[in-house]
Every structure is written in C-alpha cells, then in structure tokens.
Amino acid sequence: MRSIYRNVVAAGMFLVRMLMLGLMALLQLTVGGAEIRPPAGTTA
Amino acid sequence: MAWPPYHLMARDYLAEAKRKYERLERLYHVGHKQAWDGKQLLGDLLKKHGGIRLAPEKKKALAEIFSTILWGELAAWSISADLALQIEDTEAKMAATSQVFDEARHFYTLRDYLLALDVEIPPLDGYTHTVLVELLDTHRLVDKLLGMQLIVESVAVTLFKTVAMARVEPVLSDLMPYFERDEARHVGLGVLYLPKLLATLGPIEAARLKVMQLKIVTLIGWGTHLKKPYFEELGIDNNDSFRRGMRLNREVMDGMRSADREEPPGVLLGSAQAMRLNDWAIDLFFPRIGAELPAWQRAIVGVVDGLSKVGDRALRLAA
Numbered sequence: 001m002r003s004i005y006r007n008v009v010a011a012g013m014f015l016v017r018m019l020m021l022g023l024m025a026l027l028q029l030t031v032g033g034a035e036i037r038p039p040a041g042t043t044a
Numbered sequence: 045m046a047w048p049p050y051h052l053m054a055r056d057y058l059a060e061a062k063r064k065y066e067r068l069e070r071l072y073h074v075g076h077k078q079a080w081d082g083k084q085l086l087g088d089l090l091k092k093h094g095g096i097r098l099a100p101e102k103k104k105a106l107a108e109i110f111s112t113i114l115w116g117e118l119a120a121w122s123i124s125a126d127l128a129l130q131i132e133d134t135e136a137k138m139a140a141t142s143q144v145f146d147e148a149r150h151f152y153t154l155r156d157y158l159l160a161l162d163v164e165i166p167p168l169d170g171y172t173h174t175v176l177v178e179l180l181d182t183h184r185l186v187d188k189l190l191g192m193q194l195i196v197e198s199v200a201v202t203l204f205k206t207v208a209m210a211r212v213e214p215v216l217s218d219l220m221p222y223f224e225r226d227e228a229r230h231v232g233l234g235v236l237y238l239p240k241l242l243a244t245l246g247p248i249e250a251a252r253l254k255v256m257q258l259k260i261v262t263l264i265g266w267g268t269h270l271k272k273p274y275f276e277e278l279g280i281d282n283n284d285s286f287r288r289g290m291r292l293n294r295e296v297m298d299g300m301r302s303a304d305r306e307e308p309p310g311v312l313l314g315s316a317q318a319m320r321l322n323d324w325a326i327d328l329f330f331p332r333i334g335a336e337l338p339a340w341q342r343a344i345v346g347v348v349d350g351l352s353k354v355g356d357r358a359l360r361l362a363a
Contacts, residue, residue: 002362003181006174009358014262016351018350021321024328024344034340036327037287039319 052134056147065135068236071229072135080222086160086215093214096161103163106212111165112172112271113203114154114207118198119176121147123192124230129295131237139233146226157219170359171267175260177363186241186255188309191235194296195260202289212278231292235299240306250310253360257312265329269352281331290322302309 028034051057062069088156089097098106124147128140158165168176179191201224246252268275268282277281300308313320329348331337337345 005362006359009355010174010259011048013266013355014258017262019213020344021325021328022346024341025324027340028328031338032341034328035331035335036324036339039323
C-alpha cells in the first residue's frame, strides 16, 4: 500500500514539475529574460 | 541454481571473464590499496584545524544536507552488500564486496563527523527517504545497479566535490576528496557491469526502468528545492552542482556505450533530447546564485519551492 501511495505522489510531483517547466519554457520563449547558459557539457 | 558454480573454475570461462571483466577486478584491488582509516583521518583533521568552528546557522545547514548523505551511505552499504550477494560473475562480485567496506567506512566517518559538529540531526526528507527505501526494497539487481550505482552515487560524487570546493568547513573540505575518490569507483562498477545486464532487456522491462529513473530524478529535483535555503546558507550554487552532475552523467553514459557508440537499452538519461531538456530545466528551476531573474521566473520558482514542502509532507506520511 505504501509503495502505491508513494508512486501516486511521485507521479503527481512529476506532472506538476513538467507543467511548471512547460510554463517557464513558454514564458522564456515569449517574454524572455531568464539566463539560459550553453549546454552543461560545453562549459568549464 | 546449482551450487557450487563449478564453471567459475573452468579455464575457458576464466579466460573469457578475464578478457571481459579485468577492469572490474582492478576496482577491487585499487579499492584495497586506497583504503583509508576513517577514525585516524578524522582525528588528524580535527587536530590540524583545531576542531570544527562554525556559526550555528551554518552548522544547522550542514546537518540538513549531511543527514541526507549519512542515511544515503547507510543505504549504499546495504545495497552494495545485496549486490555482492546477488552478482554471479566473480570480478563484479569482488568490486561490489570492496564497495561494502568503503560504504561502512563512509558511514562511520560521517557519523563521527556529525557527532563532532555537535548539532541536532534532522530526520530524512520525504524525497530522499522514498528513493532510498525503494532501492533497498527492490529485489531486482538491475534496479539497484542503475538506481544506486549510476544515479545516487553520481549525485554523491557531485555533492562531495561541490562541498569541498565551497570550503564551507575545513575539516569537511579535506575529508570530501577521500569520499569522492571511493564513490567514483562505485560509479565504475555500474558503468562496467550494467551493459551486460541491460543487453538482455526486453522493451517492457526497458520502459519500466526508464520510468524508475524518471521517478528518481524527479524526486532528487524536488528534494533539492526543499534543501535550497541550506545550500544557499553554505554558499553552494545548485546551478553549478547540477551542471557538474550533467557533465559526469555524460561521461558515465559514454563509458556505457557499445563499440559502435550505441546507448544500452533502458537508460533514460543518455538521449540528446533528454540532455537538452535537462539543461533548460536546470537554468529555469535553479538559476545561478546572484543572477538577475525576471519577475515571472522569481514567482514560479517561489511556487515550486513552496510545493516542495507539500510533496515532502505527503511522502513523509508513507515513511
């Protein structure tokens, strides 16, 4: 039961995170202003 | 399975195993050579730096972050013992056995350090608790190897490096490179042995593994939001830490690719699209300390920080 509960909460947290990321990406593409640095593999 | 496994003494098997797993056996011998005495090292460092001198709020922040590490080391100890028991190939079994000794040393050294810090140790947060309990409870060898050796150990390597570089407290900064060197070997066990296990995966099992990784990465992300005030108190920039983690992850993935540069099945973090998405997520969710944020980003990150407390409480209910 605990495992099912944890999975439901984790799925919810994943969904919320993706929604927030989508919203922020949309705002960055339209309004802009956030600092997006070069890919992690290319910086020192 | 018949016991004893007589094939372990067959000369053709031995020749093949030596060819395939020589580097795994080397991890055991290197671990043996590089073993350090935690009691002596910590004692020497405390003497060298005149004990631990830190403001109470910094002590509290260190305790918040290192309680996670302490229980993570205990889980890694049990999980590496599970690996040593379950793995059949001698060379990988030797590497896992060496890791059991390392994790025991890490646990008692960190326990003694936190006792010397003389501050109340908070209970484990809901996110880390969920990740560790699921890896402890699973009977699947591949889940333990992928979840603990590649994801959790990689996070540990990154965190140890970050804390050492931040020079938060000299005893801890001098201690961290010893931990980091050991953890790098533990990641090596996953990198060298996982491709063999992953190669036999069917599509359903590969998809299940990807969901598991997604879950772990999601929980680590939320957990970092929860601990953000403590990272900031110690002057640790999560943007830099995550970027360092991404670079390490790319190196790990490169180590797991086949001779024709193909990624093993069931691994989530290796695709170019996932890496790009991660880069954006890091910069949007964890802006650099001191960076000037647009109002919309400040507002959303504030909401996310608040939600991390809600998720923590929800997961603690199942602890």
